[in-house]
Amino acid sequence: MIAVRGLSAIYRKELEDHFSSTRFTLVLTVVLMVSLLMSWMTATSVRKELEGFAKPSLVFLVLFTSSGAMFSFAQFVAFFGPLIGLVLGFDAINRERALRTLPKLVSQPVHRDAVINGKFLAGLTTVGVLLTALVAMIAGLGLRVLGVVPGWEEIGRLALYLLVSAIYVGFWLGLAILGSVVFRGMATSALAVLALWIFLAFFVPVVASLAADALAPVPPTPTMEDIPVVLQNEQIKRAVSYVSPMTLYSDATAVLLDPMRKTTRSLVLLGPMERLSLTRFQNPLPLAQSALVAAPHLLLLVAGTFVVFALCYATFMRQEIRA
Amino acid sequence: MAEPVVQTIELTKRYGAQVAVDRLTLEVSEGEVFGFLGPNGAGKTTTILMLLGLSEPSSGTARVCGLDPTRAPVPVKRLVGYLPENVGFYEDMTGYDNLQYVTRLNGVRDRDARPRIEGALETVGLAGERRKRVGAYSKGMRQRLGIAEVLVRQPRVVFLDEPTVGLDPDATQRMLELIRSLSRDQGMTVFLSSHLLDQVQRVSDRVGIMLAGRLVAAGPIDELARRSLGVDQARYTLEEIFMRYFRQEQPAAAPAGR
Numbered sequence A: 001m002i003a004v005r006g007l008s009a010i011y012r013k014e015l016e017d018h019f020s021s022t023r024f025t026l027v028l029t030v031v032l033m034v035s036l037l038m039s040w041m042t043a044t045s046v047r048k049e050l051e052g053f054a055k056p057s058l059v060f061l062v063l064f065t066s067s068g069a070m071f072s073f074a075q076f077v078a079f080f081g082p083l084i085g086l087v088l089g090f091d092a093i094n095r096e097r098a099l100r101t102l103p104k105l106v107s108q109p110v111h112r113d114a115v116i117n118g119k120f121l122a123g124l125t126t127v128g129v130l131l132t133a134l135v136a137m138i139a140g141l142g143l144r145v146l147g148v149v150p151g152w153e154e155i156g157r158l159a160l161y162l163l164v165s166a167i168y169v170g171f172w173l174g175l176a177i178l179g180s181v182v183f184r185g186m187a188t189s190a191l192a193v194l195a196l197w198i199f200l201a202f203f204v205p206v207v208a209s210l211a212a213d214a215l216a217p218v219p220p221t222p223t224m225e226d227i228p229v230v231l232q233n234e235q236i237k238r239a240v241s242y243v244s245p246m247t248l249y250s251d252a253t254a255v256l257l258d259p260m261r262k263t264t265r266s267l268v269l270l271g272p273m274e275r276l277s278l279t280r281f282q283n284p285l286p287l288a289q290s291a292l293v294a295a296p297h298l299l300l301l302v303a304g305t306f307v308v309f310a311l312c313y314a315t316f317m318r319q320e321i322r323a
Numbered sequence B: 001m002a003e004p005v006v007q008t009i010e011l012t013k014r015y016g017a018q019v020a021v022d023r024l025t026l027e028v029s030e031g032e033v034f035g036f037l038g039p040n041g042a043g044k045t046t047t048i049l050m051l052l053g054l055s056e057p058s059s060g061t062a063r064v065c066g067l068d069p070t071r072a073p074v075p076v077k078r079l080v081g082y083l084p085e086n087v088g089f090y091e092d093m094t095g096y097d098n099l100q101y102v103t104r105l106n107g108v109r110d111r112d113a114r115p116r117i118e119g120a121l122e123t124v125g126l127a128g129e130r131r132k133r134v135g136a137y138s139k140g141m142r143q144r145l146g147i148a149e150v151l152v153r154q155p156r157v158v159f160l161d162e163p164t165v166g167l168d169p170d171a172t173q174r175m176l177e178l179i180r181s182l183s184r185d186q187g188m189t190v191f192l193s194s195h196l197l198d199q200v201q202r203v204s205d206r207v208g209i210m211l212a213g214r215l216v217a218a219g220p221i222d223e224l225a226r227r228s229l230g231v232d233q234a235r236y237t238l239e240e241i242f243m244r245y246f247r248q249e250q251p252a253a254a255p256a257g258r
């Protein structure tokens, strides 16, 4: 009981710290500006396309997926979500070391993992509030510009999208906290997580193409006989790029936000019958079905988060408390 | 005979080849002030960390209030207070809020914590500074806030690691009186680590002297003086005892590298 209160004490303090911190205000400002700008551009371009349609359906989600502006909101979160996690977590433990509050903190009657958990949960709550505010704001903007009221299904999809996004940013928050456990210097841990982000965002796709081309080279002008090779190439590319949580997240949210998408695989990978059925039955997928399609990706993301946590605990438990 | 509040048997901590604490066996009984003396690097902090369950012993056992701090860290932490050497605070928070965080971590409801916090601030003489950011506290004020953080936990045993470091003579005197009152007025057992002998002498009932990880002497100060110096005079200081041990033990202990 006291241990639970200890956890909630840490959670509460960290939450207060986040919401009163300058860096939270800065992140909020930046993200707010970018997403407002983007969704305004998207909304106006969607409105032009919709002129003439009497009763458009399922356009609401287009606000989040259309890349009418430079990129869509979903892409924006995939790309910059990691940075939010980084900013909220990179100094979680090593700041306590620098302040010399860590020996005191862990000598209180709380389990050592409660320190990690409390900080993680506080960061996750902050992320949740941030994302919800953004989505609500874009939705409000959409309502005004488009004049379309979202249906329950669309609201459900947005809620699921929010949940998945929180998990995704949570993964990065966990990584940042791990960095703060492993590295004594706050700048060092921030840079380490940044390096990992750059690696996963920019290098993994390149490595995936290289690996695919090395293992299943596609001739410059493929003929019908080369179709198996082309498929194989594509498969390898996807398999390798799933190392990156960014790919996992993008694919999962694409299915959740777009009822017309029935698979996370790209069109090239579909069998001929599948492709036929796709075009013959262009009906939107029910929400539950979309969720089912995205489930494996989500499981991988959650599993990744658990691995990061296990590493966090294992390192922190064994560490000398003295600076 | 009551069970000792702090007890170690052959307690040992190795860092690689280096032995920081070497087969330490000692007992501290309820309500006494135990002075844990030794020069820099003697193993005082390492011992305290093991007693708090914050560092795992390489071998030997430790008991605090009858509990094993390695196996049952949280129950032990519920009973102890700890003032680390060079204690730190959340600089942007006020003294009061720092204390409140400690009470919350100890599962005390805010409404029950209030009188505790006010009382502790009163005791250490920081009542007037409670709304000030800790970042703006002087060294002496920070050190007293550290004691207040120990007090609000209402512990049975307190471990104070070099609580007078960096204090001027006046502040040192106040700190020592505060420590003395923990035992006398609040009935707490005090485990006081220091390398400043005359200070420990002023407040301790018993002392233990550590050199290079080993406990070379333990007992009431007058007894130690008689035994080691062979004198039974009214005017002796711990300094003399200490220097005597220091000269005897240090050359043997250091180059042997054990």
Ligand SMILES: Nc1ncnc2c1ncn2[C@@H]1O[C@H](COP(=O)(O)OP(=O)(O)OP(=O)(O)O)[C@@H](O)[C@H]1O
Binding pocket: A320, A322, B015, B018, B019, B020, B038, B039, B040, B041, B042, B043, B044, B045, B046, B047, B085, B195
């Ligand atoms: N994490 C560590 N790794 C290696 N050696 C360590 C570690 N922590 C402490 N030591 C060594 O253990 C010995 C005892 O250190 P300890 O801090 O316990 O001494 P101390 O009596 O508290 O000294 P001081 O008066 O300077 O605080 C020292 O020689 C120190 O170098």
Ligand SMILES: [Mg+2]
Binding pocket: B044, B045, B046, B085, B161
């Ligand atoms: Mg020390």
